[in-house]
Amino acid sequence: MVAKSSTEEPALTILDPPRPVFRRKRFVLPFGVSAGIALAGVVALLASGTVALPFRGVTIVRAMMASKVEFFSDVEVRRILMANGIQVHLTDSGGSTEIAKERADPTSFDFVMPSGQLTARQIHDRVGGTPFYPFTTPLVIAAFSDYARALAHAGVAEPQPDGDGLYYTLDMTAFVGLTLEGKTWKGIEGGGLTNENQVIAQSPDPCRAYSGAAYLAVVAFAANGRRAPTEAEAAAVATRIKPLFEVEGQFGAGIGRTFFGPDGRTFAPLGVMYEHQYLAYQIRTKERTGEVDRDRVLLYPDAHHHAEPWLIAFSEAGEKVGRLLQENQDLQRRALELGFRLGRAGSASVGTVLAERGIPVGNPGQGDTEAHVAKPAALTTMIGELGDCPSGVPL
Amino acid sequence: MRAPAVVLVTFAVLAGCTTAKPDPVTLTVLASSELADLGPVLADLRRDTGVELKLDPRGTVRASEELAAGVDHDLAWPATNRYLRLTGADVPLSTSIMVSPLVLGVKVGKADALRDASWADVASRAAAGELRFGMADPRVSGSGMAALIGVATAAAGTGAALRAEDVTCDKLQGFLTGRVFGASGAAEVGEEYVKRQDEVDAVVAYESTVLSLNASGQLREPLRVVYPRDGIVLSDYPLMLLKPDKRAAYDRVVDWLRTPAAQRSIMERTHRRPVDPQVERGAALREPIGTGLYFPGTREVVDTLLAAYDRAGRPGRVVFVLDHSTSMAGARIAGLREAFATLSRAGGFDRFRVGETVVLVRFAGTVMEERSVVVRGGADLEALAVALETAELADDGTAIWSALDHAYRVVGDGTVVLMTDGENNAGMSADEFLAAWPRPSARTYAIRFGEADPVELDRVARATGGRVVDAGSGSLLEAVKEIRGCR
Structure with a gap:
């Protein structure tokens, strides 16, 4: 048994020491790219203030409101608030008067934001809190353009001189007159409409929504010889305008969102909303498409009401949000871009924001807007007559 | 080099991290029966938010009566809250999630005659025996009641919401002549249609039911959606909070359901129209749906319509x-x-x-x-x-x-x-x-x-x-x- 012996010496090749992992080309390139991206991201986050959050702590602020959720759910508003250490957790009340109800328990929130001063005052009188007045917005009627043109044809609406077809002034007395005589859209001679429904502006329930209550007040003003009904007159005026509210039967929900959707005409060809909802939509549309939507126009009632949503704070965190809304430049700028007018808080105007974007500016009308709205006691009487208030008349 | 990388990663992770996932919650929901088709969407909801919705199905009209009398559910999700409001009950916190109009799904072979039809055209054909259909029982189902309201409002021809005095005479019988079968709800009428499709020409139901039937592969002849041009009744599926102490979970659910991704998922799986206008719609849901109907403001009207419905077929x-x-x-x-x-x-x-x-x-x-x-x-x-x-x-x-x-x-x-x-x-x-x-x-x-x-x-x-x-x-x-x- 012979073993094969080997005489060869093992040959050991000396290799260069391996390059450290992180210097290898296969590594450096992808790592460099991802690190670059991460760095850019961090820089962006630092700039926005977001990166500091995990270290600073975010205050969750709980809030209840109706149509003003549109402001607080805006991505840019959320970002600015987040940069200030605040995240707002929203409960949509569906209507401002809901906030005033006991069951809504407003003081359990850090703040509430009813859509207008009448409800706000009522809440404040009942449960207190610290009010802030960041912006205002006129009550308006939004319409599809063919309906507005039909009204103009009937001499009830008039295109505003520099409105480029987007804005009209609505003669409320004549408009209320059309409904009281039972006119249908199709019945407007030369109006070219086929809709056989009677002429009304669809309004949310005055028992539930601030805009509904405010619109009722504006109608009552128009139907009472352009004078806000007194408490003594309220019941009689309510009876006179009752047919106007019976046409719609059961009140619909607010059309602030649905009007702008593809099925907007079916929800309401003409309906009550706030100016900010319309302007925000047009600003957004212009940004996205380069054009405004000429099919949706705005009617400013000649009896006007400027709604002032109050932010009523019930905690320190709530007050911080209130102060930010009134003082923070970025938030004010964003409020303008969302179509609000800065009430007592600032001097910049929504007109500037529109003009910058090449969007025509409408004229909501001048004058003492409070004078157009009946005093709470009279308004309460009228809402009780015309609304559908299972849990009592608000205000 | 290594140290900065670690720092970067740490920053990125921290910046991206959100608050911890909330505890799992189960909510009971008195829901319109056709919402069973939301199963996969609700599974995603549970995965993303930890909230499980347990649906207790009921026709919307029936559910509204139960709600008015008081129920023990955490939430309610009917096709509309309009019937609840007619009972005089105070409507709780409500957020609309999706939309579907009441329509006729008519066999393609019969649909040309009903192109751009009004409710009067529909009633006329039904009375002559030329349009035979199934519809859900209006005593139970919102879709059935919506059909009665549509026909009766158009027949009254006032251009206003139906009042009790407008329905003193029964103008529904022509339309109801065409009713071959009923069903207990919007989903059931679709199932019944599949079984009896050879006997009838059409189904009166939500657009979503008709489109779902077409997509089901169970029809021998596809249906075309006919939107009665003079009176569309929209259902907007409000999710309602019945127990105020469940508000946090409710808000989580609503937030999630109204995200573009959830809205898209609802549209794709159930053929309901998203309430979010930014969500791009499929071709079938882009159809303009015509003039909306003013909805009656009193309970009395509904009772009169039900009495007329009970007389049908005599x-x-x-x-x-x-x-x-x-x-x-x-x-x-x-x-x-x-x-x-x-x-x-x-x-x-x-x-x-x-x-x-x-x-x-x-x-x-x-x-x-x-x-x-x-x-x-x-x-x-x-x-x-x-x-x-x-x-x-x-x-x-x-x-x-x-x-x-x-x-x-x-x-x-x-x-x-x-x-x-x-x-x-x-x-x-x-x-x-x-x-x-x-x-x-x-x-x-x-x-x-x-x-x-x-x-x-x-x-x-x-x-x-x-x-x-x-x-x-x-x-x-x-x-x-x-x-x-x-x-």
Whole structure:
């Protein structure tokens, strides 16, 4: 048994020491790219203030409101608030008067934001809190353009001189007159409409929504010889305008969102909303498409009401949000871009924001807007007559 | 190099991290029965938010009654909160999640005739036996009730929300003639349609039900969606918070359901329209859906409609007592013939309908002819359309009371409609008639032309709950339409 012996010496090749992992080309390139991206991201986050959050702590602020959720759910508003250490957790009340109800328990929130001063005052009188007045917005009627043109044809609406077809002034007395005589859209001679429904502006329930209550007040003003009904007159005026509210039967929900959707005409060809909802939509549309939507126009009632949503704070965190809304430049700028007018808080105007974007500016009308709205006691009487208030008349 | 990388990663992770996932919660939901189709969407909801929704299915009308009486669920999710509001209950916190209009799904082969149809066109075809459909029971289901409201509002033709006084006469029977089967809810009517698709032409349901049927692969002939152009009823599926202490979880659910991703998922899986206008819609959901309907404001209206619904399918009988004396010559007899042609061939809500028995009693100085037509289909309607075309007039007087006496003998539990232009000058006197029929039971309407003296007619008509309608000012057809369906 012979073993094969080997005489060869093992040959050991000396290799260069391996390059450290992180210097290898296969590594450096992808790592460099991802690190670059991460760095850019961090820089962006630092700039926005977001990166500091995990270290600073975010205050969750709980809030209840109706149509003003549109402001607080805006991505840019959320970002600015987040940069200030605040995240707002929203409960949509569906209507401002809901906030005033006991069951809504407003003081359990850090703040509430009813859509207008009448409800706000009522809440404040009942449960207190610290009010802030960041912006205002006129009550308006939004319409599809063919309906507005039909009204103009009937001499009830008039295109505003520099409105480029987007804005009209609505003669409320004549408009209320059309409904009281039972006119249908199709019945407007030369109006070219086929809709056989009677002429009304669809309004949310005055028992539930601030805009509904405010619109009722504006109608009552128009139907009472352009004078806000007194408490003594309220019941009689309510009876006179009752047919106007019976046409719609059961009140619909607010059309602030649905009007702008593809099925907007079916929800309401003409309906009550706030100016900010319309302007925000047009600003957004212009940004996205380069054009405004000429099919949706705005009617400013000649009896006007400027709604002032109050932010009523019930905690320190709530007050911080209130102060930010009134003082923070970025938030004010964003409020303008969302179509609000800065009430007592600032001097910049929504007109500037529109003009910058090449969007025509409408004229909501001048004058003492409070004078157009009946005093709470009279308004309460009228809402009780015309609304559908299972849990009592608000205000 | 390594240290900065670690720092970067740490920063990036921290910046991206959100608050910790909330605890899992289960909420009970009294939900419209068709929402069973949301299963996969709700599974995603649970995965993303930790909230499980346990649906307890119920027709929306039924659910609204239960809600008004009080239930133990955490949330409610009906097709609409309008029925709940009609009960007078205070509607809790509500957020609309998605939308679907009430439509007709009509077999493609039958749909051309209903292109751009109004509710009147639908009712007319149904009455003639040319449109047979299934619809959900309006006592239980929101879709069934929405159909009744659509038809009745269009039939009232006021351009306003239906009021109780607008539905004193029943204009629903023509439409309801077409109803072949019912079902307990919007989803069930779809299932029933699959089983009975060879018997019927259409289904009255939500757009989402019709599109889902088309996508199911279970139909031998696809359905085309017909949007009644004069009165769309939209369901907007509000999610409602019943237990205020569940508000945090409710808000989480609503936030999630209204994200573009969830809205898209709902649209793709269930064919409901997203409420978020930014979500791009599939081709089938881009159809403009026409004029919306003003929704009735009182409970009373709904009760009246349900009573009319319960009468559906009873074999109606109407006796027309028609003056053929020579004074009717010319425009009057022409108007009468035209009215019968219209009611037989196209009369919208007032058309003669399948199942109805129409008795024609022609008279002058005596009863000249009695002819009875049981409407079973197109041939009978055509016979009625021409029944008066060659009928001759006679100059032997006007025996109104004798003719009415004859009608009462054949009317059974039906209605009598008398048309005359003269005063009684032959046959029975008014006194003799009233002696013979001291308490006439058949509801009686009289349509008067020209000089006919209505005092005694009016007395008789009112005694039966009917009345005299004057055709002097308007067309005879309008006068007939005014009392069609009144009983």
